[in-house]
Amino acid sequence: MPPEFMAIALFLCLCLALLVGYPVAFTLGGLSLLFAGLGVVLGNFDPSFFGALPSRLFGTMNNQTLLAVPLFVFMGVMLEKSRIAESLLESMSRLFGGLRGGLAFSVCLVGALLAASTGIVGATVVTLGLLALPTMLRRGYDPAVATGTLAATGTLGQIIPPSIILVLLGDVLSSAYQQAQLRQGIFSPQTVTVSDLFIGSLLPGLLLVGLYLLYLIGVALLRPHKLPAIPAEERGELKLLSLLGSLLPPLLLIMAVLGSILGGIATATEAAAVGALGATLLALIKGQLNLTRLREVVESTTQISAMVFMILIGASIFSLVFRGFGGEELIHQAFNSLPGGVVTATILVMLVIFLLGFILDFIEITFVVVPIVGPVLLMMGLDPIWLGVMIALNLQTSFLTPPFGFALFYLRGVTPVTVPTSAMYRGVMPFIAIQILMLIIAAVWPGLITWLPGVL
Template identity: 65%
Template sequence: MEWLPLSMFVAVCVVLLTGYPVAFALGGTALLFAAGGMLTGTFSPSDLSFVPNRLFGIIENSTLMAVPLFVFMGVMLEKSRVAEKLLSSMGQLFGPLPGGMGLAIILVGALLAASTGIVGATVVTMGLLSLPTMLRQGYQPQLSTGLICATGTLGQIIPPSIALVLLGDVLANAYQDIQLKQGLWSLDTVSVGDLFVGALIPGLILVGLYLFYVVAISLLKPQWAPAFAPADGERRSWRALLGGLIPPLLLIAAVLGSILTGKATPTEAAGVGAFGALLLGAANRHLNRTILGEVVRATSRVTAMVFMILIGASLFSLVFRGFGGEEAVHNLFAAMPGGVIGATVMVMLLIFLLGFILDFIEITFVVVPIVAPVLLGMGLDPIWLGVMIALNLQTSFLTPPFGFALFYLRGVAPAEVKTTHIYQGVIPFIFIQLIMLGILALFPELATWLPHALYG
């Protein structure tokens, strides 16, 4: 009966393509298949007895409390124009250099990723603020749009990333299940903090590769990325420039530093970040009842969406396992040529392709719980696997024609920027990210060394 879990997976993908809300598509498909299985005797009602405990476990999960706090932090930095001041300051510092505006955008994108972790917010913010300026100063449209899309997706891999928070929770559950099945009662664990630390070096290397590409372009084709000085009316004092740079840098240092040094859990650090973003908004004089209301409503919408999807995905996962889906996936991977390497390549290819049509939240809650236990059972390191999945999802966000980052930028780009410019512009960055995936596959220590060095 291995065709039943496969049919269930295909059915939910078809429902998702119709545009039906993800959470209800997952839960509804699961209930329909469970009801059909009970009628035909292929599904046991006892498999649904774990649903109440699973739902209460989701609501009481302290790790997932980091999600609304990080979302609040990111939206507040955007609405209070702290991100705008950061981009303006960086542009004025690097603009006079060849390719300087491109370098500024990469650095700002990395800093926004480390302070928001929200891909859409970063792409839209930089698209609105920097793209018109780059085009006026003679930057090639393809390079400009590719830079903005690529740096906007850094929020998937640079901590504190919401994607890493969700992946960390899913992988921790899968890892503990595997250890229990192997009879290991003294459980090791993998935490969100481990993934944050593990993603730090690969994320910085990826930023370095982006910077190297822009420098190479500015030297080989200087007309694509010319240097320019700001107009007299745009010149600002060093005090004003540092005022735009230092506050968000201090906030990032407080959030990441408290996690890396073990002084705070990711959830506690998220609370520090949310409160710090609130203080920055007040100091920037862009905090009032209207803005605060917009931030709270946006945070509530995103948080409700995440938790509803998680509830639907948990129900889907329970029914999928009840039909023997986990055993079917294990048998499929075991029969695959190449062993664990072949299975890993197949999973990465599947996640990459699904990234065209599904958001990272759906992939994290639907696909990862199915494939992660099998891969972890084959001996893969959970930290390395989590970072690889995050990098892979980041690449799929860029790939035409369905990359989400492309849609975000298309929505705010000037009329003279064609869709083909955006598609052509992201291609070099897709290759850079594939190179980074290859580097991490060859040298897993890039993701695993720092967590083991810090936490043992």
């Protein structure tokens, strides 16, 4: 059997096993080792490839970039426990509640602030759903618009930095960029960093929030019954000190984390450490920090970080075996033979990532698919920063798409049974259209992504 067939069979069996529900990390490593053993028996896999495995695993555990993952997770979980979202939403609701759609505007803005503070999609969707959805339904908001707004806003943590997906993509694309350069005979120290992706995603993320708000304004103007205003007597009095007290803590934290990166003062990993310390201090100031809560935050951070690194170890084994079977060369030849060249190849990869986002988590796609297609696309001339941000936008879209969108699963868990799932599906459709529009805008005007990193 030709080794290329083994590479294709390995990828298909992996997708099937993950679809059935086997644990991701152990499926990646175990299935790859099984195919490698079969390849040795059949004589189409060179076992000397495994000589590179120890250095790969050690490099993963010793990677300073990936140290940002547990630090950003710690920051996000700590902020979730410190009830900053609750006070933010209450203040914003009093500020905008007198307008038609005011609650929806508040949710969108608070979601953007939480995305820039935590970067964890599941936590943001669940938190906003628990805090805002009962109030929105009680005030007469259309269930479809309310749930669609909450699901879409909760996924902003995918694209607005500091985003966990951008940290992981930064590490994977850095390796892919170096591979592409070596295969082209280029020996340059230049690479792509997590900070580059953070800066590149800033303008698309802000534009996406603006498009969300424009859609909600349009609904409020054209169909006001779906987004009614809150009467003045029910809103309560808005006090300036209360508003500043809610807004300043997350804004200061965002400035400390993103400001240090934009100003070139700190790397993404160093900024993550600043964010973790800042979130802890905010929780302490608000009186939300005690030993019990600290233990919960540390345990949750450890669980999430361990899952990420186990998947990364399994993905390292998978990519090594896939390369040993000649899978990368097969993809390179296939992409070069496509009509339309790099444009067709990019569209095809984006479509595959979008479809895989229905059944796989963004971590699996980042560690399995991107290392395979990344070097090939970068050799074809794509900008690594543009490619990374486009993949992040694409994965964010798949979070919303029925019937397997992860954001919909998160929100369904905190949505009353009186709201049918079909209403949630209807609600996210306009936001999916906005996401696709954002992808088209970024594809037509790549400077939207690459301009700011070039300036800074």
